[in-house]
Every structure is written in C-alpha cells, then in structure tokens.
Amino acid sequence: MDLIASREGRLGRILLNRPQALNTLTLPMVREFRRALDDFGRDASVCAVLVTGAGDRGLCAGGDVRILYELEPSHKRLFADFWREEYELNARIASFPKPYVAIMDGVVMGGGVGISAHGNRRVVTERSRVAMPEVGIGFFPDVGATWLLSRAREIGAYLALSATSVAAADAIEAGLADVLIHAEDIQPLIDRLATIQDGADVDVALRRLARHPGSGRLSLHRRLLAEATAYEKVDDVIAAFEREGSEFSLRAAEDIGAKSPTALKATRALLLRAAGAPDVETCLTNEFKAACRMLATHDLYEGIRAAIIDKDRRPSWSPDRLDAVSDETVEDILGGDDTPLPTFKSWDQTPYSAWRGSFASR
Known part of the structure; x- marks a missing residue:
C-alpha cells in the first residue's frame, strides 16, 4: 500500500509509503489521505494526527509528475483531477480542527510542502531540505504555496523564483515550519505521541524535544x-x-x-x-x-x-x-x-x- 492509515492509542497516523519514489503523491494516495484525514477529524477518540514518510530520504518529494509526462496527449487533462483533489486536501489540512503533526524530515518539496506546511504543528530536523522547485x-x-510564500515576504519571493531549497532554520523563519528536533528524536517523539490523552499532550511532547534552530542562512x-x-x-x-x-x-x-x-x-x-x-x-x-x-x-x-x-x-x-x-x-x-x-x-x-x-x- 502506498499510503497507510492507522491508530496508535488516541493518535491517528498517516504514512506515505513509496520510499522508492521518495514518497511522491499519486491520485489514489491523495484520495486515501483525504479519507483518513476526514475519518480522524470526525472521530472524537482521536486527539491528533501524525504524518510521516517511509524511508530515511524524506517526507515527500511532491506529486508524481512523471505520470503527467507519460500520459497520452488526449489524456493530459486528467491531471487536472489530481490537482483538484490535491488542492482540496491542502485546504482540508489548513483548517484541520485537531493537532496535525507533520514530520518534515529529509526532502520536502512541492506537494510534500502542501501536506505538511499547511498543518498546525510542523516539525523539521537537521536533515530537512524544504523547497518549492x-x-x-x-x-x-502550487498546493497553496503562493499563500504561504507571499506571507514569508522577501524570503518567500526568493524561494518561489529561485526554487532554492532551505534547511530547518530558514524553513522556520519563512513560516513553513514551527519546531526543530534532532532526527534521532523522531522515534521518541512518535512514542510519546502514541500515549497522548488530549491535544495539549502534543505540545508537551514537542517542547520536551525542541531544539533552538539558530539563524538561517537567508x-x-x-x-x-x-x-x-x-x-x-x-x-x-x-x-x-x-x-x-x-x-x-x-x-x-x-x-x-x-x-x-x-x-x-x-x-x-x-x-x-x-x-x-x-x-x-x-x-x-x-x-x-x-x-x-x-x-x-x-x-x-x-x-x-x-x-x-x-x-x-x-x-x-x-x-x-x-x-x-x-x-x-x-x-x-x-x-x-x-x-x-x-x-x-x-x-x-x-x-x-x-x-x-x-x-x-x-
């Protein structure tokens, strides 16, 4: 399965499971993501949602645009269906009513930014490389990045026009992430989140592992x-x-x-x-x-x-x-x-x- 939704205690989990393709998104994955998010949002026993990517290379490298390139010319318009449902998912994430924790470890680009940076608890590590290329x-x-980057002012405009990737500190300064933790603390964070009893426990877990990001290069x-x-x-x-x-x-x-x-x-x-x-x-x-x-x-x-x-x-x-x-x-x-x-x-x-x-x- 390219996307796995599961429960650990009162935590809803969404795992992007295409490590061989850097967890790039396909239309079936977007649809399953939306179904899982809606289920977790409606379920009163779920206190928070955690989004992670399989493998150690990154959360998500974006939408699988190779599919667009390989479509027959008469079928190119079908990719509009992918964008429509992906953008609807991005908006759903931006207004999610519970703590939404996205682990932005490794490569986070394009559609990967869309499923993470619109969340309300966005976690980067020393391995993070965030970009809209x-x-x-x-x-x-796209994926709502014009909203995010326009509010990051000069840094946002530079990132949009240059396609430059940035590390954790710059991602935080640009408003694309909230908190830095060490990559070695990802599993301890997941273990803590699996024991939460309410939404406030999410913030306690994050604060215990948070590190000062320092100043970004930009x-x-x-x-x-x-x-x-x-x-x-x-x-x-x-x-x-x-x-x-x-x-x-x-x-x-x-x-x-x-x-x-x-x-x-x-x-x-x-x-x-x-x-x-x-x-x-x-x-x-x-x-x-x-x-x-x-x-x-x-x-x-x-x-x-x-x-x-x-x-x-x-x-x-x-x-x-x-x-x-x-x-x-x-x-x-x-x-x-x-x-x-x-x-x-x-x-x-x-x-x-x-x-x-x-x-x-x-």
Missing part, C-alpha cells in the same frame, strides 16, 4: 532580498541582484535567470495576487486555474523532461527570454479555462488552537 520544471509553486541576506524582491517585474528582481554584486546575489540572479521565463512571470503574478487574498482557498483556486492553463504550455513538459525523464538538466524554454513573455500570456494563464474548480468544505468543529512559530524564539 516548480519554476525549474516550467510550472509555479537571514544574513534579508535586506538584500527585501530590496531585490520589492520589484514587481522579474526582470527588475534579477537586475537588482546583479547590481548588488556579492557572491550570493550573483548566484541568486543566475538561479532565477535559468528558470522558465513563462513560469517565472506566472509565479510573480500569482504571488502578487496571493498577497491580497483573504484565505488559502482563494489562492488554491487561483493556482488551479493557472495549473489547468499550464497544461497547454511547452515549458511544463520540457521542464519535466530535463529534470526527471532524461535528467540532462538542460531545458530548452520557449520563449527563452522574459521580455518575450507578454502580459497577455500571463493574464491568459491566470484566467484559467472551463475546467470545474475545486470545492472546499469547512470542518464542523472549531479548529484546535494553532500556534505556528512559537518554538522559533526558544
């Missing part, structure tokens, strides 16, 4: 990131990094400039919209519209080919320059099409108090 495959940060460059990402146009963001001239800024300019021009412009526009959005559901709806339109773009398939299929890391973007991507093209992508939109259902219960970030100052 979608612009590198001709796509954009905190050294916050002023530069703020100045560069203050520009609305991606061209101007890159130019600002180039002008500053430090090793970090030149690398940032190079990293961003190597990504899909179409994806970069769509990402920037989605982030700007997300900054004024009232809730994550609005961002997920905007992302779904754009995702469906991106199915018709060259860069999505070329990016998947270069990164995942052939692994030559040499995508040939079309257009290959930012100034060749018109504002009309971006508006067309954001406008979506006639594909049925996701539907978001609220929980009957009042959400358990969420305290994101309370460990960051320890």
Whole structure:
C-alpha cells in the first residue's frame, strides 16, 4: 500500500509509503489521505494526527509528475483531477480542527510542502531540505504555496523564483515550519505521541524535544532580498541582484535567470495576487486555474523532461527570454479555462488552537 492509515492509542497516523519514489503523491494516495484525514477529524477518540514518510530520504518529494509526462496527449487533462483533489486536501489540512503533526524530515518539496506546511504543528530536523522547485520544471509553486510564500515576504519571493531549497532554520523563519528536533528524536517523539490523552499532550511532547534552530542562512541576506524582491517585474528582481554584486546575489540572479521565463512571470503574478487574498482557498483556486492553463504550455513538459525523464538538466524554454513573455500570456494563464474548480468544505468543529512559530524564539 502506498499510503497507510492507522491508530496508535488516541493518535491517528498517516504514512506515505513509496520510499522508492521518495514518497511522491499519486491520485489514489491523495484520495486515501483525504479519507483518513476526514475519518480522524470526525472521530472524537482521536486527539491528533501524525504524518510521516517511509524511508530515511524524506517526507515527500511532491506529486508524481512523471505520470503527467507519460500520459497520452488526449489524456493530459486528467491531471487536472489530481490537482483538484490535491488542492482540496491542502485546504482540508489548513483548517484541520485537531493537532496535525507533520514530520518534515529529509526532502520536502512541492506537494510534500502542501501536506505538511499547511498543518498546525510542523516539525523539521537537521536533515530537512524544504523547497518549492516548480519554476525549474516550467510550472509555479502550487498546493497553496503562493499563500504561504507571499506571507514569508522577501524570503518567500526568493524561494518561489529561485526554487532554492532551505534547511530547518530558514524553513522556520519563512513560516513553513514551527519546531526543530534532532532526527534521532523522531522515534521518541512518535512514542510519546502514541500515549497522548488530549491535544495539549502534543505540545508537551514537542517542547520536551525542541531544539533552538539558530539563524538561517537567508537571514544574513534579508535586506538584500527585501530590496531585490520589492520589484514587481522579474526582470527588475534579477537586475537588482546583479547590481548588488556579492557572491550570493550573483548566484541568486543566475538561479532565477535559468528558470522558465513563462513560469517565472506566472509565479510573480500569482504571488502578487496571493498577497491580497483573504484565505488559502482563494489562492488554491487561483493556482488551479493557472495549473489547468499550464497544461497547454511547452515549458511544463520540457521542464519535466530535463529534470526527471532524461535528467540532462538542460531545458530548452520557449520563449527563452522574459521580455518575450507578454502580459497577455500571463493574464491568459491566470484566467484559467472551463475546467470545474475545486470545492472546499469547512470542518464542523472549531479548529484546535494553532500556534505556528512559537518554538522559533526558544
């Protein structure tokens, strides 16, 4: 089974069980995840939910986009079903009414961020590498990441446009995680959670094992990131990094400039919209519209080919320059099409108090 739902005492457990594929998500896994989460949410005897990934390489490397690449052209639209149900799951997690503990150990990317960073108790380790790398495959940060990253301000914009992965401290500073524990303490934490009697016991267990994350690498460059990402146009963001001239800024300019021009412009526009959005559901709806339109773009398939299929890391973007991507093209992508939109259902219960970030100052 690619996803295993189980009970340990009053703890509901969801295990992603595709270690050979870095626990990448498929549509059946998303559906089983949703069923398990709904069951745990309604069951009064369940006090909390724990999400983990099988193996020692990571929680989840995202959605299995290899499937999209291998679909027959006439069947590509079927991938919209995956996105719709995945985004509905992301929204369900964001409003889950009980403690939702996600162990973000190892690689946590794309859809892996969606099933973890929207939770209310997000745990990283010294092995964590967190990223939204979608612009590198001709796509954009989705799974509600435009909501998360737009609220991480300059760090969020940089992560979205550069596809850079970050370690635990930066993930916490960016608001993508809450608490750092040592990887060797994962099993002791699971053992403690298996004995909880109410939701408050979850926080006690986390505090006993929490470690101070220290300052992240990106905190050294916050002023530069703020100045560069203050520009609305991606061209101007890159130019600002180039002008500053430090090793970090030149690398940032190079990293961003190597990504899909179409994806970069769509990402920037989605982030700007997300900054004024009232809730994550609005961002997920905007992302779904754009995702469906991106199915018709060259860069999505070329990016998947270069990164995942052939692994030559040499995508040939079309257009290959930012100034060749018109504002009309971006508006067309954001406008979506006639594909049925996701539907978001609220929980009957009042959400358990969420305290994101309370460990960051320890």
